[in-house]
Structure formats: structure tokens, C-alpha cells
Amino acid sequence: MSTSPRPDTGDDPAGLLLLRGSVPEVSAWIRKGVVPATVAPMDGWTAVFPEGASFADPPYADGTMVTASRPIPRKLGPALGFWVVDGRAIITLQTRGRGGIRWVVWEPERGIVAPPGLPQAGPVSLQRVAGGGSRSELVEILHELYVQPDRLLAAVVAVLELPGARLMVDASGVADLPGAVSVLPAPKEVGYFNDAVRDAVRLRQELEA
Template identity: 40%
Template sequence: MPRGSSRRSGVLLLHGDVKTTTAWLRQGVVPSYVVPLAGWTAVVPGGPSQAGSPYDDAVRVLLARRVPSRMRAAIGFFRLDDRGVIVVHPRGWRALPRWLVWERGDGVSGLPGLPLARPGDMAMAAGVVPESVRSLREILTERTSVLDDVLADLMGALALPGERLLSGQVKDAEGAALVEPTTKAVERFSRVTKEDKEIRTELEQL
């Protein structure tokens, strides 16, 4: 599918206040909206990535970005054309992100070489009761569902706010503010990624 007709959107929910989240985004390369929500701070891509190829896809770059321990647990719901990708950033200093992919007709899969996010991981990150795991499994095992409905239903089952942000409806959200990366952060990212094959490999998996 040509880039111009692609459907890519998403929301990342963090356990960090607006000030901390804003500072974190300024040190990245993706202009993003910060939206205060009940118990969470949401981040929604708000413009093209300011990095060069292959890091010019704002949604993929935000999806792949590591979340600092002080802002976890965190959980993100993203649409990459016909695939839904959920990323879970567990609490813990050394905890690694976990990933889950859902595609209509195929159902659940993971990303090669990366830890799989299980329903229990999602429930723990969201802070909901273990009983919600059953609902999550039922949503994920229904292979004929519409992708947008799957992502919205998962957020609902996890009692997470910000469902309408999934489709990019953010400008009118209460308290939403666009945060731009600093020039120094973009330049630093460009220098580092010239030689960092790990970051490139992770992005190519998405």
C-alpha cells in the first residue's frame, strides 16, 4: 500500500505527569500531542518524524521508543495499516517491552526475536483485576473482527481512557498540547542511529 494511503495511528498511555512526558518527548524526534487523562498521560503522534529514513515514520518510531522506568507501566495501542500492534512496557528497571500483533484473518502473532505480550501482561500494566484476562483472550481470538473494534475493545476491557485518541481525534481533547522535539535531540538521534543497528532492526520488525 502506498505511504500516502496508509492508515497509521495510535496512542501510548504512560504513568508520567504532563511535565515529565513533555520533557521526554522533547528529547525524541516525533512531534506529539500530550493529553492528560484520568490516571494516565496519553501521547499521540502529531506530525511527521523529524528524523531521516528509515526513522521517518512517526507512528513506528513512537511505537518502538523505549519508555523510561519512571514512566512505566505503560501500554500502547497502534494501527499500522491492516495490523494492530500492542506494546507493553512493564514496571521494573530491567524490564523489556513486550509486543503483540493482531491481524484480521490471522489473529495473534508476535514480532520475531522480541518478547510476546500476553493478556496477563496487558492486564498488569493497566492495573486491572486478573479476571479481565479472559475478556482479553476472547477479543484477541476472534479473527473476523474489525481491527479498529479490536483495539477499542481491548482498551475497554482494560478500563483504559482515551479510546477516541486511537483514530487521531486529539486536537479537541481537553488539555491536549503539541510538543515539538528540540533541534539538539534530533541531531543527537541522527548521530546515534547511523551506527545503531539494534534500533534499525527493531523498527524493521514492525
């Protein structure tokens, strides 16, 4: 069985993804990926907490970044993700349209930055997808420069009136969420992914040669 009550592994899940699909639909999506995750219903959303490393080969072994960068099916959207990666606070936004993933990237002592090639999301879009919260308070939080990334994200989640704010700072409570299940990627999906990556690397090497 690839879906089971979440075991207490002692490892804190890294990041929070909130989607509008049902727990069974989101669990099926996780099984088609490469990152194990806890899935739980939370106040009208379905929450996904990546459980550490990806099952894929490098350079896709970082479960947090793989999940943050993974497009969601339209039927599961819209979605908001909150991630701490390399000391940065990252927010991802996906709607049911075809705009792809939009990003908010925040760095300590610098605030919001604009990495090349990443479409940006603004406070208006975040508030619209969240369905609530104070825009002025959100802007004020995102202008902070001297705060821990996880606490900044917790404040953003709270001001947007979304569930899971406290879990951004202390994820030990994930095991106790009502209805939480641990979902593992299907081995064949991991195999397909690794094969596709190897093929892409081989093709690039041949083109460079």
C-alpha cells in the first residue's frame, strides 16, 4: 500500500503546499511524482508536506524544490506553496489557468528579489488565490528584512487566513493532523522520471559534442 497513516519518522516535513483538490485526488497526484509526502485536509484546502528527499536521482533529489517546481493539474488548483530553500523564503502560486508557476522569492537583508526567468507573483494575486486576508499587512510583512524565513512564511500564511501557519515554524504537529496520510511515489513513476532525466542529459551531451 502506498497510502497509510503517517508514521512518526522524526523528520520535519519541509514546506507546505495548499491545493483545492480532494485528499484522494491529491494523493493520486503525489503517487505520480517522485517525492513522498504527507497529505491532510485543512479548512477547505488539502495540504501537502514533502517528507524529505526525493526518490529521484540528482540533481532532482531535493524534495522541497522538486515539489515547489512541480506543475499541478488544473483540477487541483488553485494552489499556494510556502518553502524555505537555501535560507530564502519562497512562495509559489498556481491558478487554474495556463500561466504556469509564479514566484515570490525573499532573501534576508534584501527582501523581495527577482531571479531571472522566474515569473513573479504580487500581493494582489496571492490574496485573490487565498480568498482572504489583509493586503496591507501582507505587503508590510514582505518588506521585512530581518526575520527568519520560516517565521516570515508563517506570518504570510496567517495574514492570508490560510491553515498551517504554526507548522511552518514547528512541523512536529503534522503527525497529529486529522486525516493525515503518508503517500509514496509509485516505483514505476520514479523509474520513468529517472529514465527521462538520463535521456535528456545524454541528448544534451551529444549536442554539445
